[in-house]
Amino acid sequence: AQTVTQSQPEMSVQEAETVTLSCTYDTSENNYYLFWYKQPPSRQMILVIRQEAYKQQNATENRFSVNFQKAAKSFSLKISDSQLGDTAMYFCAFMFWNSGNTPLVFGKGTRLSVIA
Amino acid sequence: DTAVSQTPKYLVTQMGNDKSIKCEQNLGHDTMYWYKQDSKKFLKIMFSYNNKELIINETVPNRFSPKSPDKAHLNLHINSLELGDSAVYFCASSQGPDREYSDTQYFGPGTRLTVL
Numbered sequence: 001a002q003t004v005t006q007s008q009p010e011m012s013v014q015e016a017e018t019v020t021l022s023c024t025y026d027t028s029e030n031n032y033y034l035f036w037y038k039q040p041p042s043r044q045m046i047l048v049i050r051q052e053a054y055k056q057q058n059a060t061e062n063r064f065s066v067n068f069q070k071a072a073k074s075f076s077l078k079i080s081d082s083q084l085g086d087t088a089m090y091f092c093a094f095m096f097w098n099s100g101n102t103p104l105v106f107g108k109g110t111r112l113s114v115i116a
Numbered sequence: 117d118t119a120v121s122q123t124p125k126y127l128v129t130q131m132g133n134d135k136s137i138k139c140e141q142n143l144g145h146d147t148m149y150w151y152k153q154d155s156k157k158f159l160k161i162m163f164s165y166n167n168k169e170l171i172i173n174e175t176v177p178n179r180f181s182p183k184s185p186d187k188a189h190l191n192l193h194i195n196s197l198e199l200g201d202s203a204v205y206f207c208a209s210s211q212g213p214d215r216e217y218s219d220t221q222y223f224g225p226g227t228r229l230t231v232l
Contacts, residue, residue: 033219039157045206045223052219089157095219103149103161103172104221 002027004094006107013082014115020067021077021110023092031097034068034075035104040088048090051075082114119143120224122207128230129197137192137227139207146211147171148190149221150182153204162205165190197231204228 003026013019025034036048051059051068058066063080079086089111093104120141129135141148150162164172168184179195194201207224 035220037223043204043226043228045208045226047220047222050220091159095221097219103164103174104151104159105161106159109157 002029002032002094002096002105004092004105004107006090006092006110008110009108010111010113012113012115013079015082015084017082018078018080019082019112021079021090021092021112023075023077023107025073025075025092025094027073027094027096029096033095033097034066035093035095036064036066036075036077037091037093037106038086038088039091039109040085045091049077079112084114084116086112087114088112120207120209120222122205122224122227124227125225126228126230128232130232131197131199133197134193134195135197135229136194137205137207137229139190139192139224141188141207141209141222141224143209143222145209145222146187147209148184149208149210150190150192151206151208151223153206153226155203159206163190163192194229197229199231202229202231 005024032053034051038046038048049061065078067076089109091109092107096102123138147166149164153159162176163182165184181193184190204226206226208221210221
């Protein structure tokens with residue numbers, strides 16, 4: 001069974017600074033995807049970024065980027081130029097690909113507060 | 117143009133009652149899911165349907181019964197509600213296999229269920 005670990009329950013960052021959220025996972029599979037989802041106080045689950053495990057290049061979406069280390073099974077999220085609207089719970093998630101969709105396995109989340 | 121919608125958004129009910137949560141997606145996706153988010157914010161898969169067929173049924177009490185009348189709808193019926201059922205329930209959907217970005221799941225706004 002796959003597991004996802006987020007070791008930082010809470011973090012804070014000053015506005016305009018950079019913050020990195022950690023995520024490690026455990027799997028024996030080779031074909032999988034990794035995601036970061038954001039959940040603001042509105043409760044909506046919003047996809048931040050996705051990474052295909054077979055791609056070595058780290059995914060980037062505007063101010064969000066990942067550091068994907070497949071051998072170390074590490075998938076951290078870097079948020080640059082933090083904004084107040086980035087305040088949210090951030091969930092790292094793993095999905096095993098088996099000729100079709102399988103459910104997401106989530107970490108316990110990191111609560112990020114951006115301070116003005 | 118809501119992609120994945122759920123009704124109701126809030127549900128308050130007494131122990132022992134039976135209730136349903138409805139989910140609809142207008143994305144043309146083949147696969148739909150129900151996730152439960154507990155009071156500690158942990159998200160876990162409950163059920164997964166592909167083209168109206170149940171493909172994943174995690175260890176969930178049989179008081180929970182999903183029903184998929186068509187590919188665009190996946191409803192969750194809960195019998196004999198218990199205090200421990202209080203949680204946020206999320207519906208999600210994704211493309212079927214063999215389609216571009218079929219791995220990405222899109223979430224509904226969630227339904228906060230409170231059992232008194």
